[in-house]
Amino acid sequence: MRLKQHTLSIFFGAIFVLALIGQSFAGLSVFNDEQVAHGASTIGWLDFVTSSDFVVDVAENWQSEYLQFFLFILATIWLVQRGSPESKKPGEEGVGSDAEQLVGAHARPDSPKWAKVGGFRTWLYSNSLLLTMGAIFVLSWLVQLLAGTTVYNADQALHGQPPFTVAEYLVNADFWNRTLQNWQSEFLAVGSMVAFSIVLRQRGSSESKPVGAPHDATAVEG
Structure with a gap:
C-alpha cells in the first residue's frame, strides 16, 4: 500500500x-x-x-524545464486566470496570511518543524520550492553554458576557426539560439495548459476541473 x-x-x-x-x-x-x-x-x-556533447543537450532541456517551473510558481503567487484550475481564484492574489498558510502560531501539530519556528527558517521554508527550482535552473544553465562552449569550440577547431571564451560564447548567437528554442516551447506548454484547462476536461485528473464544473470556475480540482 x-x-x-x-x-x-x-x-x-x-x-x-x-x-x-x-x-x-x-x-x-x-x-x-x-x-x-x-x-x-x-x-x-x-x-x-x-562528453560535453551529451551534457549540453541534457542541460539545455533541464534548464528550460526548471525555468518553466520557477516562473509558473512565481507567477501564480500574484497572477490569476479565471476559469483555470491552475490558478488561484481572483481576489486571492499574494502570499496569503499566516493563518491561511498555517505558519508560526497558526501551525498545526503535524505541520513541518520549520513552519512553526518563525524567523528566517520559516521564511526559507516558505519559499523553498521556488528557491530550489531557481537554483536547479541556474546550475543547469551554467552547465549548458560551459559544456556548450566546449562543443562550440570543437566545431570551431574543425573549421580552422579560433576558440571562444565562456564570456564570448555567452553573447554568441549559437548559445541563445539553443537556449531560446527551448524556452519558447516551455512557455507555450504552460500557457496552453492554463488556457485549455478553462474549457477542456479530463475526468479523474487533479489537473482538471470536474467534468460538469462551469467554465468560469477557478482553482477547482477534479
Whole structure:
C-alpha cells in the first residue's frame, strides 16, 4: 500500500531514466555517424555520456524545464486566470496570511518543524520550492553554458576557426539560439495548459476541473 501511494513520482522517475538512457544511445549513434563522416574515430557509450556533447543537450532541456517551473510558481503567487484550475481564484492574489498558510502560531501539530519556528527558517521554508527550482535552473544553465562552449569550440577547431571564451560564447548567437528554442516551447506548454484547462476536461485528473464544473470556475480540482 505504501508503494501505491507514491506511484505518480515512481512512474515519472522510471520513464525519465528510460528516456535518458534512450537519448544516450541515440545520441551516441548520431555522434559516431558524424565522426565517421569527418574521418574521425568513433567513441564508446561511457565516453559519450561523459562528453560535453551529451551534457549540453541534457542541460539545455533541464534548464528550460526548471525555468518553466520557477516562473509558473512565481507567477501564480500574484497572477490569476479565471476559469483555470491552475490558478488561484481572483481576489486571492499574494502570499496569503499566516493563518491561511498555517505558519508560526497558526501551525498545526503535524505541520513541518520549520513552519512553526518563525524567523528566517520559516521564511526559507516558505519559499523553498521556488528557491530550489531557481537554483536547479541556474546550475543547469551554467552547465549548458560551459559544456556548450566546449562543443562550440570543437566545431570551431574543425573549421580552422579560433576558440571562444565562456564570456564570448555567452553573447554568441549559437548559445541563445539553443537556449531560446527551448524556452519558447516551455512557455507555450504552460500557457496552453492554463488556457485549455478553462474549457477542456479530463475526468479523474487533479489537473482538471470536474467534468460538469462551469467554465468560469477557478482553482477547482477534479
